[in-house]
Amino acid sequence: AQKVTQAQTEISVVEKEDVTLDCVYETRDTTYYLFWYKQPPSGELVFLIRRNSFDEQNEISGRYSWNFQKSTSSFNFTITASQVVDSAVYFCALRGLYNFNKFYFGSGTKLNVKP
Amino acid sequence: DGGITQSPKYLFRKEGQNVTLSCEQNLNHDAMYWYRQDPGQGLRLIYYSQIVNDFQKGDIAEGYSVSREKKESFPLTVTSAQKNPTAFYLCASSIGLAGNPADTQYFGPGTRLTVL
Numbered sequence: 001a002q003k004v005t006q007a008q009t010e011i012s013v014v015e016k017e018d019v020t021l022d023c024v025y026e027t028r029d030t031t032y033y034l035f036w037y038k039q040p041p042s043g044e045l046v047f048l049i050r051r052n053s054f055d056e057q058n059e060i061s062g063r064y065s066w067n068f069q070k071s072t073s074s075f076n077f078t079i080t081a082s083q084v085v086d087s088a089v090y091f092c093a094l095r096g097l098y099n100f101n102k103f104y105f106g107s108g109t110k111l112n113v114k115p
Numbered sequence: 116d117g118g119i120t121q122s123p124k125y126l127f128r129k130e131g132q133n134v135t136l137s138c139e140q141n142l143n144h145d146a147m148y149w150y151r152q153d154p155g156q157g158l159r160l161i162y163y164s165q166i167v168n169d170f171q172k173g174d175i176a177e178g179y180s181v182s183r184e185k186k187e188s189f190p191l192t193v194t195s196a197q198k199n200p201t202a203f204y205l206c207a208s209s210i211g212l213a214g215n216p217a218d219t220q221y222f223g224p225g226t227r228l229t230v231l
Contacts, residue, residue, distance in 0.1 A: 009155075035219065043203060045158075045222035091157065095218075101146060101165060103220060107157040 002027050004094050006106035013082055014114050021077045021109045023092030029053075031097040034068065034075045039089040039108070051075060082113045118142065119223035121206050126228045128193070128200070136191045136226045138206030145211030147189035148220060151175060152203040161204075164189055165211055193228065201230045 003026040013019045025034065036048040049059065051068050059066045063080045079086055092106045119140045128134045138147065146165050150158040160173030164183040178197025183189055189208075193200045204227075207220040 037222075043205075043225040043227070045205065045207075047219055047221060050219055101148075101163050101171070102160070103158075105157040 002029075002094055002096060002102075002104045004092050004104050004106035006090075006092055006109050008109045009107075010110040010112065012112040012114065015084060016081050018078060018080050019082050019111065019113075021079075021090050021092075021111065023075045023077065023106060025073050025075065025092070025094045025104075027073075027094060027096060029096040029098065033095045033097075035093040035095070035103070036066065036075075036077050037091045037093065039091065041088070045091065048077075079111075082111075084113050084115055087111055087113045119206060119208055119221060121204075121223040121226050123226060124224065126226055128228065128230050130230055131195045133192055133194050134228065136193065136204055136206075136228070138189045138191065138223060139187055140189075140206075140208045140223075141187060142208055142221065143186075144208035144221075145186070146209045146218075147183070148207040148209075149173075149179070149181065149189070149191045150205045150207065152205060152225075158205065161191065200228055203227050 005024045032053045034051045037045040039045050056068050065078045067076045089108045089110045091108045094104045122137045148163040149161040151161055152158050159175050161179050162170055162173055162181045164170035167183055167186050170181050170183050180192045203225050205225045206223040209218045209220045
């Protein structure tokens with residue numbers, strides 16, 4: 001089965017705090033791809049990152065970083081020094097190699113950053 | 116500017132009416148998708164198309180229909196058979212079969228449909 005679980009429904013932090021959004025996935029594919037998207041209040045999903053299953057190197061982009069751990073089937077997303085503009089719903093998604101038209105989305109984590 | 120456009124942004128429908136949501140892309144992508152999002156929920160796949168004149172049902176296709184006559188366009192019709200159509204509808208596109216396996220989906224701004 002292919003499944004993505006985002007156990008944190010909603011998180012509230014104060015500006016400048018660090019926050020980690022959890023993503024746990026299940027897949028039978030040996031090759032797969034993981035994604036994070038941001039959905040601000042306007043509604044459009046904005047692509048943030050894609051990670052291949054054979055590349056476990058962590059990635060940092062400005063205040064954003066991603067920790068991919070195959071051993072625990074997790075692909076967590078950390079925002080350092082959060083800002084009010086980071087307030088949004090964040091989705092983690094999984095895509096397998098062979099059914100690549102099918103993206104499996106988690107239910108999303110709503111992040112509220114308070115000034 | 117390359118991107119995906121959806122229209123209208125807000126749509127109101129009376130019960131029993133069919134409505135069509137527009138999705139256009141100028142990214143030269145082969146694959147296009149329609150998702151439905153309910154409040155506080157994730158995305159559910161309605162239909163997808165890998166190439167012109169071809170489309171496949173997703174997880175919740177009942178009460179919806181699509182067409183793919185042009186590469187750039189993938190309109191979604193919400194029919195009167197859809198029992199609970201009030202939702203946020205998102206269109207997406209990706210390179211598709213010609214792309215590499217790490218193909219990414221890019222999304223439009225969405226259409227919010229309300230049934231009165």
